[in-house]
Amino acid sequence: MIEAGDPWQLLMFPEAASSISSRVDHLFWAMVVTCGLVVLLVFVLLLVFSIRYRRGSRADRTPSARLNSNHWLEIGWSVPVLVGFLVFFAWGAVLYLDLYDPPAPADGNVREINVIAKQWMWKFQHPEGVREINDLHLAVGQTVRLRMTSQDVIHSFFVPAFRIKQDVLPRTYTELQFTPTKVGRFHLFCAEYCGLQHSGMTGEVVVMSPPALQGWLDRQGQTRTPEQDGARLFRSYGCSGCHAPDSSVHAPNLAGLYGKPVPLANGTTVRADAQYIRDSILLPSKQVAAGYPAIMPSFQGQISEADVLKLTAYIQSLTEQETDPP
Ligand code: HEC
Ligand SMILES: [Cu+2]
Known part of the structure; x- marks a missing residue:
């Protein structure tokens, strides 16, 4: 759900609607900015040197013994750069673990939803027994854990606004835990080519207020858990x-x-x-x-x-x- 005037829209960036979304975005933008600065530095030096040492310029070209075999200079620039970039490794690793091996939420309250993917649809079952296909209704602020498997080939559960993606495999369970933080409707995609109608294997995650979800569940009629x-x-x-x-x-x-x-x-x-x-x-x-x-x-x-x-x-x-x- 992208609102008019949303600055992300200009960047064609999906809205941030889960507890992990903005953390993923911060890492992403930190990498873009850092790499952008490196590119800028390289291009400025390229420009400066190509003007300074252009053919026919009077710049001093005698090799410098002081710079040529200066170990401290080499170590001094490469080690800090290495450490600097390893920060991204640590940052990414922490985020990865929070996403794929998440701690139980503080209140211990997790809504477990069963997900079965098949060519070419998503089937969900709520803990109350309510079933739905392609749409998934959730409550804002309520942590959800999906237990997912596939009836046929490999699929992948992808909700860009939540910044979550997890392969869904036959014969194996994979899990995803996340907390929606905004009310709205968000695209759900299959992100693994799974046959002819793969591109049609889409749905919507509908995030509602907790009372609205309860009302919606009640309207689905009597079900067995x-x-x-x-x-x-x-x-x-x-x-x-x-x-x-x-x-x-x-x-x-x-x-x-x-x-x-x-x-x-x-x-x-x-x-x-x-x-x-x-x-x-x-x-x-x-x-x-x-x-x-x-x-x-x-x-x-x-x-x-x-x-x-x-x-x-x-x-x-x-x-x-x-x-x-x-
Ligand atoms: C013919 C008797 C029999 C039937 C029928 C049977 N089981 Fe079992 N089951 C066993 C035995 C014996 C074991 C222990 C040996 C083993 O692990 O294979 C076992 C092990 C298990 C285990 C692992 C238990 C543990 O303590 O590790 C589970 C879970 C299980 N069965 C579930 C089921 C389910 C669900 C069904 C019905 C779909 C079922 N069983 C039908 C005899 C049976
Ligand atoms: Cu698929």
Whole structure:
């Protein structure tokens, strides 16, 4: 959303509408200005020297022994320049980590949204269960975390006004965390060529005030949350036959599993994140939990990405005490 009279518009720069946008812009402009000054210096010297040492000028051309092998001069100009440019490395690294390995927000309140990309659309599911395609409604000031995967090829989630971009990969979850800071409608693009209608794989992020978002969610009608759907699927796919606490099969109890370290049969340990749960369902032989027989069947080709996300939401919602599916 670019307003008339916005100075960025003249520069064809997207508006800054997330908590990281202006930080990215500051780094960008600092680099442009610094590199611009270097270019200016080089061109001024080029001009001065080509006038001073033009053919036929009387400038002194005898080689200077004092300048020719002066190590301190060499070190004195190259080390500060190196350090100066390494500042950009450090600055960029801090920003990168804040974007791609973000700390939890101070109030611990993150809205988790599931994203499935496919040729050629974006499918979103809100924690309340509301689904939308290509449009994503969010609340201003509310931190969001997207858990993203692709049903087919590689896509890339790109919202220029938020200065965020992340590849969306098949068989793998990628995440993005950000906080919108302005109410408005912002372009969403796929930034990875993904087939014939790639250029049409666009949408809009609609940022509203928190009460407006609540109203919008309410108007979408009754829905089941991903956890509720997941609980239902957990029974219909037969997971509960083995994983229910009263089952006669020796299978791990999944309550409290999420986020915990899991010792594996091969002696290593992994953290039970969404990727681990996805792989446990679709590629059970990849990582077998220690102390259990590798009898879990693969559900590859039987459970869609959307259902895997719901099962994961359900397993994520299970706490240590609450073991029975509701
Ligand atoms: C035939 C019995 C059986 C069925 C059906 C089954 N599982 Fe499993 N599952 C196991 C066993 C045994 C293990 C432990 C060995 C392993 O990791 O493969 C396991 C491991 C897991 C793990 C990793 C647990 C841990 O503690 O590391 C998850 C997550 C999981 N199953 C989820 C599911 C889901 C979701 C379904 C339904 C789609 C399902 N399972 C269906 C037997 C089963
Ligand atoms: Cu795409």
